[in-house]
Amino acid sequence: MAAERKTKLSKNLLRMKFMQRGLDSETKKQLEEEEKKIISEEHWYLDLPELKEKESFIIEEQSFLLCEDLLYGRMSFRGFNPEVEKLMLQMNAKHKAEEVEDETVELDVSDEEMARRYETLVGTIGKKFARKRDHANYEEDENGDITPIKAKKMFLMPQD
Amino acid sequence: MAEPASVAAESLAGSRARAARTVLGQVVLPGEELLLPEQEDAEGPGGAVERPLSLNAGARSRVRVVCGPGLRRCGDRLLVTKCGRLRHKEPGSGSGGGVYWVDSQQKRYVPVKGDHVIGIVTAKSGDIFKVDVGGSEPASLSYLSFEGATKRNRPNVQVGDLIYGQFVVANKDMEPEMVCIDSCGRANGMGVIGQDGLLFKVTLGLIRKLLAPDCEIIQEVGKLYPLEIVFGMNGRIWVKAKTIQQTLILANILEACEHMTSDQRKQIFSRLAES
Numbered sequence: 062m063a064a065e066r067k068t069k070l071s072k073n074l075l076r077m078k079f080m081q082r083g084l085d086s087e088t089k090k091q092l093e094e095e096e097k098k099i100i101s102e103e104h105w106y107l108d109l110p111e112l113k114e115k116e117s118f119i120i121e122e123q124s125f126l127l128c129e130d131l132l133y134g135r136m137s138f139r140g141f142n143p144e145v146e147k148l149m150l151q152m153n154a155k156h157k158a159e160e161v162e163d164e165t166v167e168l169d170v171s172d173e174e175m176a177r178r179y180e181t182l183v184g185t186i187g188k189k190f191a192r193k194r195d196h197a198n199y200e201e202d203e204n205g206d207i208t209p210i211k212a213k214k215m216f217l218m219p220q221d
Numbered sequence: 222m223a224e225p226a227s228v229a230a231e232s233l234a235g236s237r238a239r240a241a242r243t244v245l246g247q248v249v250l251p252g253e254e255l256l257l258p259e260q261e262d263a264e265g266p267g268g269a270v271e272r273p274l275s276l277n278a279g280a281r282s283r284v285r286v287v288c289g290p291g292l293r294r295c296g297d298r299l300l301v302t303k304c305g306r307l308r309h310k311e312p313g314s315g316s317g318g319g320v321y322w323v324d325s326q327q328k329r330y331v332p333v334k335g336d337h338v339i340g341i342v343t344a345k346s347g348d349i350f351k352v353d354v355g356g357s358e359p360a361s362l363s364y365l366s367f368e369g370a371t372k373r374n375r376p377n378v379q380v381g382d383l384i385y386g387q388f389v390v391a392n393k394d395m396e397p398e399m400v401c402i403d404s405c406g407r408a409n410g411m412g413v414i415g416q417d418g419l420l421f422k423v424t425l426g427l428i429r430k431l432l433a434p435d436c437e438i439i440q441e442v443g444k445l446y447p448l449e450i451v452f453g454m455n456g457r458i459w460v461k462a463k464t465i466q467q468t469l470i471l472a473n474i475l476e477a478c479e480h481m482t483s484d485q486r487k488q489i490f491s492r493l494a495e496s
Contacts, residue, residue: 122320128290132432135410135449136451139446
């Protein structure tokens with residue numbers, strides 16, 4: 062019967078993707094290697110002895126910037142061009158000190174203050190768009206901060 | 222001048238490679254080979270010097286050496302290609318070996334990547350400007366390589382303007398390309414150089430001498446009167462002062478100071494300061 066004898070499938074068929082999903086990883090690797098062998102035999106190559114590339118420890122550079130520490134090319138003296146004078150300080154200082162410290166921006170308003178204001182912002186903007194009846198929701202605190210009352214007046218079903 | 226030349230001639234006649242360390246500050250001629258410090262032990266004067274035997278003779282720790290302008294790599298040695306004095310700079314931090322280079326003098330500029338130069342716009346073709354930098358070809362400068370330039374917002378550059386920029390591409394196989402912004406997109410003083418002023422040409426060695434950190438000439442010049450100078454590594458200097466006479470005096474001083482001794486210079490400056 063057909064089930065007793067395994068039908069001989071061609072190699073091309075076996076190499077197709079849907080036939081390989083059931084294979085183990087090992088068999089897959091073997092198949093790949095065989096493929097590579099077939100491909101590499103067809104490839105042309107130069108029949109030269111392998112030249113080991115010497116690791117060169119000498120780097121060639123044609124630039125003078127590495128050799129000599131040169132100052133910045135634009136200069137201005139005695140206030141002739143204030144922007145250039147600022148640039149001079151910047152570039153020459155950058156050149157001397159390799160690390161430039163990040164200037165911490167001074168805060169006009171502290172973080173806590175900002176957080177408090179953002180909390181109340183919801184209330185103040187909300188008040189602007191609230192109708193006259195809802196103004197009662199926005200009561201003022203002792204500090205003058207407006208805290209919105211979260212409980213909204215909903216329609217209550219009559220109990221009877 | 223006769224003494225170092227004769228020493229160099231002797232070494233050439235012997236045609237043996239000298240150690241780079243021993244030649245520092247002396248005149249070297251093209252064609253000489255220089256040995257790096259690790260190699261001179263092996264090739265020292267034939268066996269006369271006793272060397273302590275090292276356990277691992279094969280493995281030598283190789284240090285990265287940079288060969289700068291005027292030198293080329295020739296196997297494991299340095300080959301001199303320009304005549305001048307050999308200089309060396311110790312590595313500041315990290316990777317060792319230092320830099321060797323030849324301090325030579327020339328007037329002809331060869332574009333080098335990273336150099337800041339003054340160029341003259343010669344042509345405007347489509348989206349790029351052709352800028353003459355004194356090399357074998359004009360460099361190309363795209364109109365987008367200015368700070369804040371977009372396709373709608375084009376920079377105001379005309380033919381004949383002076384540009385201070387740096388090279389991004391500069392090798393013997395391709396046309397040099399320059400830009401007027403740095404890698405962050407900021408101008409940092411590059412771009413079109415302002416109105417008036419005077420552009421003149423000097424030797425490349427003088428530019429490097431004037432841009433050295435401790436240059437007395439620049440410090441003295443700065444004390445004379447308010448002025449502005451731009452140095453281009455291609456040998457071009459642009460100066461501007463309040464009056465034409467002051468500008469011309471400044472140009473003459475900078476051109477002449479190459480060949481003056483420091484005494485002569487001080488005389489001239491004192492005479493100027495009086496007038």
